[in-house]
Every structure is written in structure tokens, then in C-alpha cells.
Amino acid sequence: MNRDTSPFRPASTGASPTPKHASLTASTNLRYSLTRKSIYDRHLNRTKTSELSKSAFAFLFGEMVQHAQKKVYGVQDLEKKLNQHGYAVGQRFLELLLWREGRTAKRETRILGILQFISHSLYRAIFQKPADTLEKVRENEDEYMISDNDPLVNSYISVPKEMSQLNCAAFIAGIIEAVLDGHCFPAKVTAHTAPSDMWPGRTVFLIKFEPEVLEREGLRHGST
């Protein structure tokens, strides 16, 4: 009786028999799948060999760059921002990578070892190809270079002339930096464009280790 007399009553009240999350279980949305398992319930190896659409990634990364561009004052600042984004990815990715390696995972203690790990294992895990070169800067003891002829993140990006200093692979530099930090090799990693005739988008990641890394390296392995 009461129900009929009040037309302004809201459609659903606290006493309604259907629970609030019923709609979530009924339909798939981003967070819950049909089986009510989130991505955290999946096995970590499940996505090890699965591939991602390059276009989807390009759009996502493009949006990331645009978003980062809104809050910065210059090219340096923008690169730093991208580097930070990459750093967050790298921290998580290193954990995943070492977990996936399982028993064969090894703690790298030498500079060369960790650089090999980055240019082979890490690069292969992310981009399905090893980095193109790994070099040591001749003049400086603490600097190394990893180069990539055609970085995936830059494949659709053309930097305008007024921002020619910018290289969006700073994102990858951030990933590398995080991996180095995670292995206790603190370093600064920067991305630089170094075009060659065949590879107009060639990028060099310059890795500059902190002095204590070299000191430790000297103490441990200096005599050999």
C-alpha cells in the first residue's frame, strides 16, 4: 500500500534484494572477468610469450607523452618525466623477470655482467630482440653505451624541429635505470638520438655509473 502512494520513491533502496555487486559478476568489465578473477589471480608465466598489438601500444605511449607534456616546462623536464614513468615500469619488470628466470636467476655482481643482462635478457623480454650494440666509452671509465637501431617506442614518433633534443626513448632509459638500481648498480641513464644512414631513428642509451660502483668493482675484481 505504501509503495503505491509515494511515486517519488527511488527505484532501488537499501532493502532491495539484489546485492550491489551483482552487476559486476554478471558482466565483464576491466577489473573483473567473467570468472571473477582479476589479473592478479593469473599465473605470472601466462603472459610470458603473449604478444601485444603494436598500434595499441603506440596509441598508449602517445597519450603518455602528451600527458607528460602538459605538466612540464621544457624538453629536459619532459625527458625526466618519461624517465620516471619508465623507472616505475622497470622496477616491476625486473622483479617479474627474475621471478620468471626461476632457479637459473643469478645475482649480477660485475658491471659487464649486468650490462649483458640488460642488453640481452631484459631487451629480449621486452622487445623480443637483443640490443644492437653494447660499447664502452673510451674517454670515461664510468660510461657505457647501449644502442638500439630502431627503438619500439619511437617507431611512429616524429619529434618536431623545435624540440629536436627530445628523444622519447627516455622511457626505455628509465627502465634500464630501474634495472640497474635494482641490481645495486646506481647509474644515470639518458637517451640520445644518433642517426646513421641506414637507421634514422638510432638511439644510444648512455649509462653513467655512480663512483661507488666503480670503487666496488675495483675492490672486488681489481686485482684480476
Place this chain on the structure above:
Amino acid sequence: MPADWDIWAVSDWVTKPGEWRNEVMEEGPEELSTGSRKRERKKRRQARETGFKCSALLCSEPRPRCCRWYHIVAMVVYAVLILNKAGGLIFQRDFNPGLQKLTSNDYLILAGTFHGVHAITSQISPTNETGASGLEVLESENFVMRCFQTLTGTKFLVFAEPRQPNLDVVVRRVYELYSDYVMKNPFYQIEMPIRSEGFERHLSAYIKPHQ
């Protein structure tokens, strides 16, 4: 046949391997010395070898037959224009000589005029209004123009030599390059003139593959 005869200037040349070989080998410039003649031959041989790998979206023959021996296809595209959905010119590039060079203002007028004509032609069809796509091909004695309008209203115009085959494929490919190297570029503002180095590089690599 003139001495500075350029195989890429011949557009829809169809030949068989035997004929082709005779032509190239015996058509050396007479006045050259032996050394430079050898060099000339070598150059032509290389041109021929690269020529047989025709880069081939243009060619409708099945791949092993066409690309190896039967077709020498060179694409002569004069110019590519891209119009945004309001009829503004956002990209214009000449690739081969053949069209009169216009001033940038004239190109803008051309784009605006074409946009209007296209809008009218898409409504002119008396039969059905659903499938009306507007002006698609414009032919004259000296060039043919192919227009392709995307679902969002961007128009791609390709000017080419008359009797150029499969221009629609070319236009589609330009659209593909546009959607890759322009639309996925975070520094491009939509509807604004295109200044994307990657797009220009890939476009000219597609349109002038052997030069």
C-alpha cells in the same frame, strides 16, 4: 632510344625476359669507350636486377610471375595532397615533375574548391543517397587524380600519370602511412598541417622506391 634513357620513366612497360635482355645489352651509347661502356652496362644490369624486384603493390599479377620476370612497373605519381574534414589543405608534396608548380595560396584554393565540388557530387546522385561517395576519379589528358575519402572525412588526393594502374591501392597505402606516422605521433595536432618527418620519409620511400 636516347642514350640517357631511363627505365623508370617508362610506366606500364610489360616485357619478357628475352626481349628485355636484348634491348638493354645492345643499346649501349656508341661513342663511349670500352671502360665506360662496361660501367654503363654494369649500371644497367644493376638497375635491371633491382627493377625485377618490383616493389609491387602496383602489380596485380601473382607474385612469382610478375615480380621476377614479366612486369617492369614504375609508378609515376606526381603529387599527394591531404585535406582535412573542413577542406583545409594539411599536406602537399610533389614527387615527380609533371604538374605545374602552384603557389601555396593556390594550393589552398584548390583544396577548398575540390572540397566543395566533392560535397556537391556526393549529393548529386539521383538513385540512392546511401552509397554516394562523391567524386573519385578526375582524368585529363596529362594526369589522373584519384580521391579517397576516409570515414572521418579526411580526403587523400593522388595525382599521377594517365593510365597509371591500381591508383586506389596507392591511395589506400598513403592512408595507411598517414594513420601510422601521423595519427600515432603524439606531437601532431589533429586537423593541423602535417609536419612529420617519419611520414614524409616513408611516403617518399613508397612512392619513389628506386631513386
